[in-house]
Amino acid sequence: MLTTPERDKKPIWLVIIRLLRWHKPEGRLILMIPALWAVFLAAAGKPPLPLVGVIVLGTLATSAVGCVVNDLWDKDIDPEVERTRDRPLASRALSVKVGIVVAFVAMACAAVLAFYLNPLSFWLSVAAVPVILLYPGAKRVFPIPQLVLSIAWGFAVLISWSAVTQSISQPTWLLWGATVLWTLGFDTVYAMSDKEDDRRIGVNSSALFFGDYAPVAIGIFFAGTILLLAWLGVVINLHLFFWISLGLATISWVWQSLQLRKQNLPNPVYAQMFRQNVWIGFILLAGMIFGSLYS
Numbered sequence: 001m002l003t004t005p006e007r008d009k010k011p012i013w014l015v016i017i018r019l020l021r022w023h024k025p026e027g028r029l030i031l032m033i034p035a036l037w038a039v040f041l042a043a044a045g046k047p048p049l050p051l052v053g054v055i056v057l058g059t060l061a062t063s064a065v066g067c068v069v070n071d072l073w074d075k076d077i078d079p080e081v082e083r084t085r086d087r088p089l090a091s092r093a094l095s096v097k098v099g100i101v102v103a104f105v106a107m108a109c110a111a112v113l114a115f116y117l118n119p120l121s122f123w124l125s126v127a128a129v130p131v132i133l134l135y136p137g138a139k140r141v142f143p144i145p146q147l148v149l150s151i152a153w154g155f156a157v158l159i160s161w162s163a164v165t166q167s168i169s170q171p172t173w174l175l176w177g178a179t180v181l182w183t184l185g186f187d188t189v190y191a192m193s194d195k196e197d198d199r200r201i202g203v204n205s206s207a208l209f210f211g212d213y214a215p216v217a218i219g220i221f222f223a224g225t226i227l228l229l230a231w232l233g234v235v236i237n238l239h240l241f242f243w244i245s246l247g248l249a250t251i252s253w254v255w256q257s258l259q260l261r262k263q264n265l266p267n268p269v270y271a272q273m274f275r276q277n278v279w280i281g282f283i284l285l286a287g288m289i290f291g292s293l294y295s
Contacts, residue, residue, distance in 0.1 A: 012094075016102055019071065019088045020064045026278045027067075030186070032059040033281035034153060034179040037288055038160035041175065041236065045292030047164055051116075055160050058113045058125075064106035066132050066152070072099050073136035081197040083267075121163040128155035139203040146191060146206040150183035171236050178228035185221035185253070186277040188214060189260065193270040219257035226250050229284070238291035245287020249280045 021027050035055050039047045071078065071089045078090030088094040107129075114125040131152045138145035154176045161172045184206065191198070191207035192214060198205050210217040226246065233242050256273050259265070 010093075012098075015088050015093050016098075019068060019094060019099065019102060020106075021067045026275045028060060028063045029278050030274075030281060031063050031153060031156060032056060033278070033285060034175070034182075035059050035156040035160040036285055037179070037281075038157040038172070038175055039164055040285065040289050041171070041232075041292060042161040042164035043292075045289050051163060054113050054116050055163070058110060058159075059156060061106050061110035061113060062128075062132065062156075065103055065110060066135070068099055068103040068106065069133055070136040072096065072103065075099075077201050077203065080201050081194060083194060083197075117159070117163050118166050120166055120168075121159050124155060124159045124162060128152060128159070131155065139198075139205065141204075143204050143209045144206045145204055146184055146187040149187055150180040153183040154180045171232055174228050174232040174235065178225045178232065181221045181224040181228065182277075182281075185218050185225065186274055188218050188221070189256070189270050189277075190274045192260075193267040215257060215260035218260060219253075222253035222257060226253065233291070236292075238288070239294040240291070241294060242287040242291025245283050245291070249284050252276060252280050 017023055032055075035058075036052075039052060039055050071087055074084070075089040075096065078084040078087050084090060089096065089099050110125075114122050117125065131148065135145065135148045135152055138148040142148065157176045157179050158168060158172065161175065162168055165172075188206040188210070191205040194205065195207045198208055206217070207214050226249070229246055229249075232238075233246065256276065259269070259273070
């Protein structure tokens with residue numbers, strides 16, 4: 001386990017970057033993806049560039065808040081988990097006081113960006129805050145904490161879509177549902193690598209809740225994502241480009257679901273599948289953009 005001397009070896013700004021997980025961009029991108037899905041679909045593929053910039057920066061700031069708050073909640077249990085024991089607060093490379101300051105700065109940045117949005121999107125941003133702050137505690141009291149995370153991810157869709165249209169309609173909810181199910185799927189995959197540590201510590205996860213049926217549950221979540229995205233494509237009349245991207249995503253999710261059925265997969269495989277979902281998300285984003293422009 002890392003100890004206090006870490007503080008003397010690296011500049012504090014580098015340690016804060018690790019606290020914000022900016023050295024692992026896939027976790028930041030995977031929150032940005034559904035927000036970009038929403039803003040491009042709501043604007044028929046041509047959203048205002050300043051709004052896209054606000055959405056991108058907003059997801060980065062929100063993700064930063066989530067990471068720091070999560071580590072503040074888990075500073076005493078992260079040292080017991082192989083994957084998280086080297087995090088700055090767990091290893092005492094940063095103090096709790098610094099962590100709280102960083103969280104407030106990130107939250108202030110997110111708040112400033114939220115004021116750019118229309119009233120509906122602004123208040124949806126406010127409504128998302130309790131979900132973001134309470135998610136890390138959900139693993140202590142709720143059997144499927146990944147559902148709370150998925151709802152937090154869903155706010156990215158509601159905020160971004162309404163930022164364009166100033167309303168929420170049927171297509172918004174279809175994309176919201178797809179995002180929630182997709183997040184449940186990829187985050188359950190991610191949770192499978194921590195299953196034994198979580199069981200030993202006594203915290204909950206969807207991987208533990210579903211147990212041996214976790215691969216089946218993940219397959220169902222991905223199948224629901226596909227169905228809702230297909231429904232969305234029909235409702236808003238997306239062009240062939242979207243259907244090609246959805247076909248590629250479907251092949252990838254089916255392959256992942258089949259791989260997860262294998263026994264004794266090494267832990268790095270789960271992280272690899274998580275990263276693959278980032279690429280799947282961007283493939284779908286490209287299909288949504290061109291599918292909107294040529295519909």
